[in-house]
Amino acid sequence: MFFPSLAALALAASASAAIINVDVGNSDGGLVFNPEAIFANVGDQVIYTFHQKNHSVTQSSFAAPCSPLEGGVNSGFMPVAANVTEGFPTFTITVNDTKPIWVFCDQAADTPNSHCGAGMVHAINCGPDGAPNSFTNFKQSALNIGAQLKAQASAPPPTPTEWTTADYGTATIPAAPVAETVTVTVTVEASSWVTTYASYPGSPAATPASLTGNVHVVKVGNSDGATIFDPPFLTDIPPRDIISFEFHQKNHSATQSSFGAPCIPAPGGVDSGFLPVPADATSFPTFNVTVNETAPLWFFCRQLKPDGSSHCGAGMVFAVNPVESSPRNFSAFQVLAKTLNGTNSTGAAAAPSTPSQTPDSGASAGFATNVALAMGSLFAAAAFLL
């Protein structure tokens, strides 16, 4: 009778459930898995031993080598000090099927120092060399991500010093800031909603102060007949707050314009129309504007003086949320109004005109819902909604 030897039995057992050792990093601080690619059978256990530095064994996908796979295996970070020479921590992956398992080290993710981007990737049961899902291709795509991260980091930061020409006249003005589209859930009191907005350096938060908003009184003119808005600008005004223009003596307007055209009504912008107030008045009419976005709002008075010069050209402008830390600050806006429509006007003489009153609601037609908006564009009509 033939009986298999004990040795043969042991071999058979190990063939069906082997243990495979993989080193993660090494004593030189290398950003490597060793071996990089392994083949394992169902039931095998892959034991990862973490060496010096602070690595992880994190499952990804072939398509996104340096991003954790949702629901994938993940050792978490396993820091090992440089002077530790034994008792290294381990992590075990049990191979449940023969599908490829893609692995990377998640240290310094999304930075130029990304371990994955330096090629610290590993695979179980990847495709053979030459196959689309070979280890070579997987590692190359990780290295490409690393190269991209490095290139981004070394690219000069976007300069706020770009200049463009104003919408009329010959003045040059700072370019609008570059905005990044952001989607956030805004929670106010017991309400919460999702809003998509354009964020840019210095933009205020998109979260209203309350569901009804706060009221900010802005005087338009004063009893001395001055051509001023008081205060001249307001910052950190969240959506839903209300600007209550209070009209004093003379005959002013609060008319929305744009940074690049300070003294010209913005198409579809809000406009109080002229609100004449007699010299002896004791009560003052108001015009309320709800702030729907955190992008700057620019206003001017479109009244002309008898000599044909304009209140705007004399500096009678106002702004909500100008980015004071940027070249498009309130002062720059006011200087531009004076330059384009004031005494230093370059071919933009304040010719007497009969400005037509624009409806109050045009720009806001799309803002009927309770949406917090923060547009990077200074021409905010093309807004993102929910």
Ligand SMILES: *[C@@H]1O[C@H](CO)[C@@H](O)[C@H](O)[C@H]1NC(C)=O
């Ligand atoms: C290991 O790396 C992670 C992620 O970068 C970090 O949060 C953690 O503090 C590090 N641990 C040590 C001991 O350096």
Ligand SMILES: *[C@@H]1O[C@H](CO)[C@@H](O)[C@H](O)[C@H]1NC(C)=O
């Ligand atoms: C490693 O160095 C740290 C401080 O530098 C020390 O506290 C620790 O005991 C050392 N560990 C070993 C294993 O030598």
Ligand SMILES: *[C@@H]1O[C@H](CO)[C@@H](O)[C@H](O)[C@H]1NC(C)=O
């Ligand atoms: C294999 O299955 C076990 C038990 O369900 C699970 O804990 C382990 O994460 C699985 N391995 C992989 C690579 O998904």
Ligand SMILES: *[C@@H]1O[C@H](CO)[C@@H](O)[C@H](O)[C@H]1NC(C)=O
């Ligand atoms: C106010 O100004 C507008 C525009 O200049 C003018 O049409 C209107 O007659 C003025 N109203 C008064 C009462 O002066």
Ligand SMILES: *[C@@H]1O[C@H](CO)[C@@H](O)[C@H](O)[C@H]1NC(C)=O
């Ligand atoms: C503007 O708002 C203020 C404060 O809420 C209010 O007293 C005033 O009546 C409003 N004006 C108009 C024209 O609705």
Ligand SMILES: *[C@@H]1O[C@H](CO)[C@@H](O)[C@H](O)[C@H]1NC(C)=O
């Ligand atoms: C604000 O605008 C003025 C122009 O009136 C400019 O000189 C100043 O540099 C601007 N501030 C910033 C922070 O850019």
Ligand SMILES: *[C@@H]1O[C@H](CO)[C@@H](O)[C@H](O)[C@H]1NC(C)=O
């Ligand atoms: C016009 O230019 C002069 C000299 O450049 C300057 O001093 C003055 O403030 C300017 N006036 C206005 C209204 O900008």
Ligand SMILES: *[C@@H]1O[C@H](CO)[C@@H](O)[C@H](O)[C@H]1NC(C)=O
């Ligand atoms: C400012 O100048 C422009 C260009 O000449 C003109 O169209 C506009 O009506 C002027 N605005 C005021 C308020 O003077």
Ligand SMILES: *[C@@H]1O[C@H](CO)[C@@H](O)[C@H](O)[C@H]1NC(C)=O
């Ligand atoms: C904000 O939206 C309301 C409602 O649509 C509108 O009446 C108001 O004019 C808008 N505000 C601005 C500055 O466009």
